[in-house]
Amino acid sequence: MKRLAIVLSGLLLAATAAHAQEVPTLPFKADIGNQASLQRGARDFMAYCSGCHSLKYLRYNRMGQDLGISDELLKKNLILGAAKVGDPIATAMPAQSVDWFGRVPPDLSLETKAKGADWVYSYLMSFYLDGTRPLGVNNPYLPGVSMPAVLGELQGWQEMEAPAKGEGGEAAPHFKLVQPGTLSPEEYRDFVGDLTNFMVYASEPTAFERLGLGWKVLAYLFLLLILTYLLKKEFWRDIH
Ligand code: HEC
Structure with missing residues (x-):
């Protein structure tokens, strides 16, 4: 564990040095x-x-x-x-x-x-x-x-x-x-x-498409959530 820490801090130092240049x-x-x-x-x-x-x-x-x-x-x-x-x-x-x-x-x-x-x-x-x-x-x-x-x-x-x-x-x-x-x-x-x-x-x-697609996926998931909720209510109606 200690050795890992030493290796990691060494890497970090090297990265900072490279960056500083x-x-x-x-x-x-x-x-x-x-x-x-x-x-x-x-x-x-x-x-x-x-x-x-x-x-x-x-x-x-x-x-x-x-x-x-x-x-x-x-x-x-x-x-x-x-x-x-x-x-x-x-x-x-x-x-x-x-x-x-x-x-x-x-x-x-x-x-x-x-x-x-x-x-x-x-x-x-x-x-x-x-x-x-x-x-x-x-x-x-x-x-x-x-x-x-x-x-x-x-x-x-x-x-x-x-x-x-x-x-x-x-x-x-x-x-x-x-x-x-x-x-x-x-x-x-x-x-x-x-x-x-x-x-x-x-x-x-394609970033434009991704942005557009993201909203569609979210809208779809939201719709699914509502449907699932309605379905749940339907299933449990007779039991309650
Ligand atoms: C007359 C030719 C010429 C024109 C016009 C020109 N460049 Fe360059 N550009 C070069 C050359 C040659 C290099 C390579 C430079 C080097 O490595 O020393 C270069 C390198 C670059 C680089 C760095 C590439 C890299 O990572 O090494 C960028 C960024 C760049 N040009 C952007 C532009 C932009 C933006 C324009 C328009 C405003 C432009 N250039 C117009 C010839 C041109």
Whole structure:
């Protein structure tokens, strides 16, 4: 028993140590019930991200159904090139991209599941100017990042103030906006929030069905309860 306790506390310590090395993320709360936010996120993902990243587990028309976007609007505004409404969301990026960035932009279908929505939100908030990098920017959440700061025009350009390493472990990074973007800081926060919210939805489109199914199951059980009660009363009526 004692040995088990020692092993367990060892594991716990190791887990805390591993955790302490990560840069703390900004808090983000997804709300996939907010359809307007998901629609904005989808629009912005198509405009700013799908040039490089696919969402290969999500089909255009599935997204349209879930988000209340008609096939007409999908075709007109969101679908790239010659893709059909029933196709998975692909990227326009040709295969040579490996050479352009040193890394293939990964598929983002499961990104918020793999890294957490907080992490994705923080990453998109935290590109900063760094003259030592080939693209002129860096990111504390993915040091040496090879993705360009594609939202720089909107967010503006910022410098990192405090180094990511604090004295007592890691501290959350601080930024100073040195050149404002076309969006105010609040607008940019909302923009990234919608984008992250959409990616949370994209990582599990069936969540909508599950939510719907849950209520049906509860309603069914409730009905069953009433029927069972009535049946019980019926059975016992003659005996009492
Ligand atoms: C010009 C191409 C390009 C565009 C446009 C682009 N990205 Fe990226 N993205 C990349 C590359 C390349 C990487 C790999 C970075 C690395 O590992 O250093 C990446 C990495 C990422 C990652 C981290 C993946 C991981 O876990 O390692 C996320 C999240 C991400 N991109 C989100 C987005 C979002 C959201 C948009 C739209 C606002 C976007 N990207 C637009 C090229 C792009």
